[in-house]
Amino acid sequence: xxxxxxxxxxxxxxxxxxxxxxxxxxxxxxxxxxxxxxxxxxxxxxxxxxxxxxxxxxxxxxxxxxxxxxxxxxxxxxxxxxxxxxxxxxxxxxxxxxxxxxxxxxxxxxxxxxxxxxxxxxxxxxxxxxxxxxxxxxxxxxxxxxxxxxxxxxxxxxxxxxxxxxxxxxxxxxxxxxxxxxxxxxxxxxxxxxxxxxxxxxxxxxxxxxxxxxxxxxxxxxxxxxxxxxxxxxxxxxxxxxxxxxxxxxxxxxxxxxxxxxxxxxxxxxxxxxxxxxxxxxxxxxxxxxxxxxxxxxxxxxxxxxxxxxxxxxxxxxxxx
Amino acid sequence: xxxxxxxxxxxxxxxxxxxxxxxxxxxxxxxxxxxxxxxxxxxxxxxxxxxxxxxxxxxxxxxxxxxxxxxxxxxxxxxxxxxxxxxxxxxxxxxxxxxxxxxxxxxxxxxxxxxxxxxxxxxxxxxxxxxxxxxxxxxxxxxxxxxxxxxxxxxxxxxxxxxxxxxxxxxxxxxxxxxxxxxxxxxxxxxxxxxxxxxxxxxxxxxxxxxxxxxxxxxxxxxxxxxxxxxxxxxxxxxxxxxxxxxxxxxxxxxxxxxxxxxxxxxxxxxxxxxxxxxxxxxxxxxxxxxxxxxxxxxxxxxxxxxxxxxxxxxxxxxxxxxxxxxxxxxxxxxxxxxxxxxxxxxxxxxxxxxxxxxxxxxxxxxxxxxxxxxxxxxxxxx
Numbered sequence: 001x002x003x004x005x006x007x008x009x010x011x012x013x014x015x016x017x018x019x020x021x022x023x024x025x026x027x028x029x030x031x032x033x034x035x036x037x038x039x040x041x042x043x044x045x046x047x048x049x050x051x052x053x054x055x056x057x058x059x060x061x062x063x064x065x066x067x068x069x070x071x072x073x074x075x076x077x078x079x080x081x082x083x084x085x086x087x088x089x090x091x092x093x094x095x096x097x098x099x100x101x102x103x104x105x106x107x108x109x110x111x112x113x114x115x116x117x118x119x120x121x122x123x124x125x126x127x128x129x130x131x132x133x134x135x136x137x138x139x140x141x142x143x144x145x146x147x148x149x150x151x152x153x154x155x156x157x158x159x160x161x162x163x164x165x166x167x168x169x170x171x172x173x174x175x176x177x178x179x180x181x182x183x184x185x186x187x188x189x190x191x192x193x194x195x196x197x198x199x200x201x202x203x204x205x206x207x208x209x210x211x212x213x214x215x216x217x218x219x220x221x222x223x224x225x226x227x228x229x230x231x232x233x234x235x236x237x238x239x240x241x242x243x244x245x246x247x248x249x250x251x252x253x254x255x256x257x258x259x260x261x262x263x264x265x266x267x268x269x270x271x272x273x274x275x276x277x278x279x280x281x282x283x284x285x286x287x288x289x290x291x292x293x294x295x296x297x298x299x300x301x302x303x304x305x306x307x308x309x310x311x312x313x314x315x316x317x318x319x320x321x
Numbered sequence: 322x323x324x325x326x327x328x329x330x331x332x333x334x335x336x337x338x339x340x341x342x343x344x345x346x347x348x349x350x351x352x353x354x355x356x357x358x359x360x361x362x363x364x365x366x367x368x369x370x371x372x373x374x375x376x377x378x379x380x381x382x383x384x385x386x387x388x389x390x391x392x393x394x395x396x397x398x399x400x401x402x403x404x405x406x407x408x409x410x411x412x413x414x415x416x417x418x419x420x421x422x423x424x425x426x427x428x429x430x431x432x433x434x435x436x437x438x439x440x441x442x443x444x445x446x447x448x449x450x451x452x453x454x455x456x457x458x459x460x461x462x463x464x465x466x467x468x469x470x471x472x473x474x475x476x477x478x479x480x481x482x483x484x485x486x487x488x489x490x491x492x493x494x495x496x497x498x499x500x501x502x503x504x505x506x507x508x509x510x511x512x513x514x515x516x517x518x519x520x521x522x523x524x525x526x527x528x529x530x531x532x533x534x535x536x537x538x539x540x541x542x543x544x545x546x547x548x549x550x551x552x553x554x555x556x557x558x559x560x561x562x563x564x565x566x567x568x569x570x571x572x573x574x575x576x577x578x579x580x581x582x583x584x585x586x587x588x589x590x591x592x593x594x595x596x597x598x599x600x601x602x603x604x605x606x607x608x609x610x611x612x613x614x615x616x617x618x619x620x621x622x623x624x625x626x627x628x629x630x631x632x633x634x635x636x637x638x639x640x641x642x643x644x645x646x647x648x649x650x651x652x653x654x655x656x657x658x659x660x661x662x663x664x665x666x667x668x669x670x671x672x673x674x675x676x677x678x679x680x681x682x683x684x685x686x687x688x689x690x691x692x693x694x695x696x697x698x699x700x701x702x703x704x
Contacts, residue, residue: 045674053677056665060658061581062681067573067623068466069541148462150537154575157466157541167465167472171625 050077068168069157070137079159080129086119087126090264091225092321096272098131106173106216107276109138109180110207110300112199112308113188115226116249118142119264120189124180124221125159127271139172140180141165141207145246166210173214180221181207183297186246190235196227197312199305205297208279212287212296217276220300222307225269228318230254268321270311274303335362337445338558339404340383341390341436342411344368344376346518347452350551351410353381355558365402367395368411369428390432396439399446406448407440408558409433413454413486426485433489437496440503448504450557451493455511455543455569456483460620466541469625470509470565481613490565504563508553511569511624514644515547516651521614523648530655531588532580533598539577540619543569546639546647553635562633567624570641576618579645584654592616646683658683 054077057063063073087093101107111124125138141164147153162168164181172179182188187200211218234250254261277300286292315321338355342348343366352366366372366380369389377385388394390411399407412433414425433451440446458464459474468474478484490507497505512522526532545553545568553568580587590598595612629635639647658681669676 048672049669049674049677052665052669052674053679056661056679057681059581059656059661060584060681060683061574061578062658062683063578065541065573065575065578067541067625069573069575071575144463153462154537154539157539162466163463165465168467171465171467 065158066160068139068160068162068172069154070139070160071158072137072160075137075159079155080126083122083126084130086264087123087130090266091123091229091269093123093127093225093269093271094321095127095131096270097275098127098273100219100273100275101128101132101136101178102217102219102276103134104176106176106214107178107219108169108173108207108211108216109178109219109221109273110304111180111182111221111223112197112304113182113184114191114196114223115189115264116230116232116251117264118182118189119229120223120226121180121182123226123269124223124271128178128180136178138180139177141169141182143185166206169207169210170214173210173216179216183207190232190247190249192235193227193231193233197224197308199301199308202297202301205293208293208296208300209287211279212282212292215280217278217280218296218300219276220274220303220307222272222274222304222311223269224271224308224311224315225267225318228267229264231265265319267318268315270315272307272311274307277303336360336406337363337365337402337404338406338408339365339367339399339402340408340410341367341432342409342414343380343383343385344370344372345411345414346376346379346547347513347550347554348410349376349379350547351408351554351558352383353379354551354555356380356382358555358559360559363402365398365404367398390436391427393435393439395436396442399439400443403445404443405445406450406558407436407446408554409436409449409451410554412452412489413456413482425482429482429485430488430492434492437492441496441500446500446503448506448558449493449496450506450508450554451489452554453490453493453507453509453565454482454486455509455567455622455624456617457486457490457509458622458624459483459487460622464622466623467625468567468622470567470628474622481617483617504561506557506562507565508557508568509565509624510550510553511543511545511641512618513547513550514544514648516647518547521611522618525615526579526583526585526648527652528585528602529653530586532583532585533590533595534576534580534587535595535615535619536589536591538619539575541573541623542576542579542618542641543573543623544641544644545570545637546644549637549639549644552638553629556633556635560633566629566633567626568629568637569624569626570637570639570644571626572641573623574641574645582642582645583649583652584656584658586656 054073057073063071065071101109109124111120114120121140125140128138129135137160140161142156142161144163146156147163162172169179169181183202184200185203191200208218230249230251232249232251236248236250240246240248251261277296282292338361340348340352340355343352348366348368349372352364355361356364364383366383366385367388367390369387371387372380372385386398388398413429440449456478458468458472459476459478461475463475465472477487493505493507497503513520514523549570577587595615599612662679666676
């Protein structure tokens with residue numbers, strides 16, 4: 001129920017999709033990947049030969065994708081590095097409780113959604129990939145609008161994300177993947193700044209049914225910091241309708257400063273992964289029992305809301321942390 | 322034809338299979354294959370046009386009857402020969418060009434209706450296999466990423482070959498309702514590819530050096546190898562499976578990836594420009610491609626083939642990628658993996674770093690069938 005990749009990053013990465021532009025975009029990746037990718041061999045040499053091999057694999061089509069279009073080679077080489085820079089340097093994200101994300105097998109991560117543009121989804125993906133001992137990819141369920149959009153749609157697929165629908169969620173969970181869902185959807189990501197950290201309605205509990213049917217545990221994820229990156233103070237509804245967007249954001253910097261307004265404010269972020277809520281102890285047919293589904297939905301929602309309040313106290317100043 | 326019928330029926334009463342579309346690869350290969358199976362007494366291949374020499378060779382022992390399935394004469398053929406199984410291998414075939422669109426529709430939809438009508442009247446028919454296509458799923462962005470046989474698409478395909486395929490399946494379903502005693506199997510095949518078949522899609526991938534692709538999209542694609550397609554139809558003809566069935570090689574590729582594996586460069590163009598390019602190529606007689614076919618591919622759904630393996634008991638020998646590579650080796654690459662590898666070794670050499678070891682099996686295949694020592698060019702020697 002959320003879109004996946006922040007517009008700004010999608011823009012820089014768009015060109016990368018085209019074979020001809022692989023070169024230029026990959027240069028960018030090297031600069032950014034430099035410090036983190038330094039492994040065993042002499043750093044820069046290793047990076048250069050990795051890059052040359054990456055380019056060769058792209059040009060000759062020598063890479064694997066899964067049924068959903070997840071292209072690990074592409075995602076880890078081109079998409080993660082710029083996001084990682086945002087994660088580490090810009091938002092200084094602090095991850096708490098990563099041990100609550102299972103080492104293997106399927107799990108459904110349920111998170112709050114905010115920030116006008118779904119940067120929080122991308123940061124959650126970086127958090128799980130980089131902080132988790134198994135470096136697991138996070139498969140995010142996004143709005144159909146994402147997969148309908150040129151450039152953004154294919155990029156989201158390459159990053160491993162898919163449409164928020166029961167069929168895809170259950171297929172991924174059954175395959176033992178980590179699936180993330182933002183049940184607030186546009187109501188959460190596009191809410192005014194005055195409503196910050198107040199959870200919106202949690203859809204119809206479809207995500208709980210999917211978890212119940214597959215027996216995957218639900219991990220509540222609370223994200224603090226995304227609310228301040230683009231404080232939404234207005235919504236130009238006619239313009240949104242004309243452009244076919246769910247809302248047209250007005251922030252203190254956008255659209256007044258033009259492209260500069262697209263730079264997110266450098267708030268301090270905390271991401272907490274809560275204790276998993278098991279879903280395998282329920283009797284057969286619990287997924288079709290609205291009472292069970294509503295109760296579980298409320299429990300997840302309550303957990304996230306309480307954690308948000310706690311994290312806000314812990315963070316202190318929104319920008320200095 | 323009739324004379325031979327009486328000869329044979331007196332000799333032995335067993336299975337008689339009728340295969341449509343035997344002037345084409347799938348029909349002719351299947352008919353030839355079935356003719357060699359002992360349990361099958363007789364195979365009749367029909368088509369409106371005469372099969373060429375290659376198709377005739379593939380037909381082998383099978384008989385050929387020149388009859389248009391849109392003509393009620395087809396009913397007489399089925400009844401006269403006492404056909405027990407009808408394989409409609411020419412249903413939902415890809416149009417050769419946009420100009421013959423009405424013709425294709427006529428052949429596909431009306432031909433299928435006529436054929437099914439004949440089957441319904443003939444008591445001896447106990448099995449019908451109708452080839453369908455993955456295009457029936459449409460594939461809108463609101464649909465799930467992977468389709469099982471039971472996934473209902475959000476929107477029925479509005480026009481074109483996909484719509485025809487959906488219509489054909491509709492007629493097949495009503496036929497199955499009217500003749501519940503007949504086993505009806507409807508394999509939904511992903512795009513067929515291989516070294517022998519020539520389809521609009523193989524012509525598209527053969528464009529060189531650049532292949533136009535829709536700008537901003539990189540759809541997932543799946544293929545089924547031509548031999549697997551023939552094997553599967555044989556399996557369904559002789560087996561007991563009934564109902565719709567997804568058929569695709571394991572795995573998925575993207576359109577860009579396929580183009581690169583074919584040794585070509587993707588040229589992203591906005592969709593309206595694609596029409597112009599398509600027309601220009603047609604006028605220049607450089608093969609060309611149909612934008613409609615490309616749109617179909619771009620919206621192409623990915624098939625879940627669990628039922629194929631578990632219920633129908635069939636495993637494709639080629640994965641999607643192997644099937645595509647088997648086709649790709651028949652066309653000369655504009656940019657070969659070996660050339661790219663040489664460029665990599667050269668570039669890393671300039672920078673004074675060691676190139677990463679190359680694990681692409683296509684390179685080792687291209688390089689030499691002989692062991693390590695006889696490597697011709699020193700450049701490719703691993704560090």
